[in-house]
Amino acid sequence: MGATGALARSARAWLAEASDAVISVFFPAGCRLCDALLTRASRVPICDRCLDSFEAPPGQKCMVCGQPQPAPFAPEGDQLLCRACREKTYAFERARSYSVYEGALARAIVMLKWERIDPLAAWFAERLAELVGREAQAMAADIVVPVPLHKNRQKERGYNQAGLISKPLARMLRLPHKELLLMRTKPRPDKQILSLEERWESVRGAFATRPGSQVDNRRVLLVDDVMTTGATLDACTRALLDGGAKAVVGLTIARAAKNPLPAPWKGQLRQRDGRKPAKVG
Numbered sequence: 001m002g003a004t005g006a007l008a009r010s011a012r013a014w015l016a017e018a019s020d021a022v023i024s025v026f027f028p029a030g031c032r033l034c035d036a037l038l039t040r041a042s043r044v045p046i047c048d049r050c051l052d053s054f055e056a057p058p059g060q061k062c063m064v065c066g067q068p069q070p071a072p073f074a075p076e077g078d079q080l081l082c083r084a085c086r087e088k089t090y091a092f093e094r095a096r097s098y099s100v101y102e103g104a105l106a107r108a109i110v111m112l113k114w115e116r117i118d119p120l121a122a123w124f125a126e127r128l129a130e131l132v133g134r135e136a137q138a139m140a141a142d143i144v145v146p147v148p149l150h151k152n153r154q155k156e157r158g159y160n161q162a163g164l165i166s167k168p169l170a171r172m173l174r175l176p177h178k179e180l181l182l183m184r185t186k187p188r189p190d191k192q193i194l195s196l197e198e199r200w201e202s203v204r205g206a207f208a209t210r211p212g213s214q215v216d217n218r219r220v221l222l223v224d225d226v227m228t229t230g231a232t233l234d235a236c237t238r239a240l241l242d243g244g245a246k247a248v249v250g251l252t253i254a255r256a257a258k259n260p261l262p263a264p265w266k267g268q269l270r271q272r273d274g275r276k277p278a279k280v281g
């Protein structure tokens, strides 16, 4: 059990604390993140100040994967590409995220992992729909697919937090939602913190399209809650492309602020994989 048990325990302790905070404010309930009184009529249990703090300040981003880039940032030709994308790390065509995984937003995302709060998921879906709207052509897709959990994990949790977001998003974009198209065939290691190398290793070949699923020649909008190294989105993309998809674009609520990819090690992985890096852009 080990790390998962500890994680569940700490999450329970955190939730107990959070619900105490809610109970301490009589009615209406307080913001789940800061305790402030919720004064507006909304089913999202987070106050406007916390919601406003979610948005990352504007800055330069990698054209392909959307990774925030420190200024000054030296572009290669006309394209602003991060190091990982200059090395053609990812198989997806591009990825975008609403914001950066830190502060109140990170706490809200953790909350969504342990508690099924549909109104909050729908609020995030709206932000993601706006992102798609901003790059309508590049982010165009035929179907929406969430990054799946392994069936044991899904059973344990009762829902997939990525699906919680992708479902209302598909509705907003008027696209078919294919929750069961992808499956995770290899479970995540039972360990709370994974190193960069372990992250890539643990998702390699861990996803597959379900037999009989229709993905031929389709552009897929792949949705997850957080993009850390991009390894999960990449592994899902490769499974979708193997299944016949034309292209994959990724969308997450948040992404890690920093993403240092160990380049020499990445080269080794490629060789073991026996595949050429996917062409991007």
Ligand SMILES: [Zn+2]
Pocket: 031, 032, 033, 034, 035, 036, 046, 047, 048, 049, 050, 051
């Ligand atoms: Zn708040």
Ligand SMILES: [Zn+2]
Pocket: 062, 063, 064, 065, 066, 067, 081, 082, 083, 084, 085, 086
């Ligand atoms: Zn990039």
